[in-house]
Amino acid sequence: MSLNVVMLGPPGAGKGTQADRLAREHGIPKVSTGDILRDAVQRGTPLGKAAKAVMDAGKLVGDDIMVGIVRERLDQPDARRGFILDGFPRTVAQAEALEGILAGRGPVVVLLLDVPSEELVKRLSSRRVCGACGANAAPNAPADARCGQCGGELVQRRDDSEAVVRERLRVYEAQTSPLVEHYRGRATFFPVDGNQPPAAVYEALREAVASAGMPAPRTA
Ligand code: AMP
Numbered sequence: 273m274s275l276n277v278v279m280l281g282p283p284g285a286g287k288g289t290q291a292d293r294l295a296r297e298h299g300i301p302k303v304s305t306g307d308i309l310r311d312a313v314q315r316g317t318p319l320g321k322a323a324k325a326v327m328d329a330g331k332l333v334g335d336d337i338m339v340g341i342v343r344e345r346l347d348q349p350d351a352r353r354g355f356i357l358d359g360f361p362r363t364v365a366q367a368e369a370l371e372g373i374l375a376g377r378g379p380v381v382v383l384l385l386d387v388p389s390e391e392l393v394k395r396l397s398s399r400r401v402c403g404a405c406g407a408n409a410a411p412n413a414p415a416d417a418r419c420g421q422c423g424g425e426l427v428q429r430r431d432d433s434e435a436v437v438r439e440r441l442r443v444y445e446a447q448t449s450p451l452v453e454h455y456r457g458r459a460t461f462f463p464v465d466g467n468q469p470p471a472a473v474y475e476a477l478r479e480a481v482a483s484a485g486m487p488a489p490r491t492a
Contacts, residue, residue, distance in 0.1 A: 274378050275300060275354035275486050278361070278370075280451060281385030282444045283437070284392040284399070285466045286473060289408060290385070291358040293474055294481070297489035300354040303345050305338060305362075307406060328430055330439035332362055332447060339369040346373055362448045367455075381484045382455045383477055385466035389441055396437045400426040460484045 275298050279287040288304060295302035309327060312320035319341075323333050332338075342360050345351065361367040374380060387395075400409040404424030409417060417426060431440065455461045462480035466473055482488065 273487060274352065275481070276374060276378055276380045277354070277356045277481070278380055278382045278455075279356060279358045279385065280382055280448075280455070281466060282387065282389070282392055282448075283440045284396040285385035285387045286470060287358045287385055289470060290383075290474055290477055291356040294477065295356045298354065298356075298487070300356065301348075301350050302356045302358055303342065303351065303360070304358040305341065305360040306358070308341055308345070309333065310406060328436070330431055330436040330443060332443060335363055335365045335369070338362070338366060339373075342366075342370070343373050361451060364450055364454055367451055379460050379484070381481060381486060382458065382461045383480055384452060384455075384461070384463045385473070386463055387466040391467055392441060393434065393437055396432050396440075397434045399429065399432055401429050403427040 277291075277294065279291050281287050288302075288306075291302045291304065309320070309323045313324045313327065314320065319337070322337070326333050338360060342357070346355060357370075361370050370380075395411070398411070400413065401407065402409070402419035402422060402424040403426070405419060405422045407419055407421040409419065409426045413420075413426065418424065419426060431437075462477075462484070464473060464476045464480060468476075478489075
């Protein structure tokens with residue numbers, strides 16, 4: 273059986289970090305729509321050109337574009353055994369489209385990371401990422417540290433300035449938090465306390481995946 277996961281939660285809740293680890297342990301791809309868009313911006317593709325200003329303002333890229341990107345990505349052979357979606361869906365329309373994309377591909381496990389908003393502002397405005405590969409730096413990394421993955425320079429994400437962070441949180445409340453109600457009634461919906469050390473969050477996510485009757489990690 274494939275493991276199909278949606279990571280839900282506000283910006284800064286730790287979705288990307290936890291999705292990376294789940295994906296690695298299960299040998300399935302993490303599909304981060306934010307990463308796909310940032311890559312397009314960096315390469316200056318038509319998609320990147322269209323998305324850049326929207327992302328810099330902390331708003332959402334249009335549903336049609338996003339659904340097209342995800343449909344194509346989940347159609348790739350490596351996603352057939354499962355995937356961890358990070359940052360999609362972000363609107364009810366995207367969630368409905370995802371249902372169509374996944375018809376016949378087994379249940380979706382929805383993992384919601386709950387973190388209070390003041391903690392999110394703190395995390396995001398102090399977050400540094402690698403300018404070369406996009407990996408998150410450890411929160412306590414010294415000022416002159418380099419990327420632990422590729423040695424690249426650590427920078428602040430353009431949309432992690434405090435003003436844009438507040439806008440992203442507002443957009444989350446308005447457009448993405450309704451998804452919590454959309455998914456809440458399902459047997460495979462799991463809220464997890466994201467305001468604890470990453471290792472404890474990961475254990476809680478693992479338990480949720482196991483209690484959904486999903487396959488154990490490949491390497492466990
Ligand atoms: P993230 O890395 O998930 O925080 O995404 C960064 C930015 O990319 C967001 O603030 C949006 O502008 C855009 N984005 C990423 N995923 C989506 C999506 N599913 N729908 C619309 N916009 C998105």
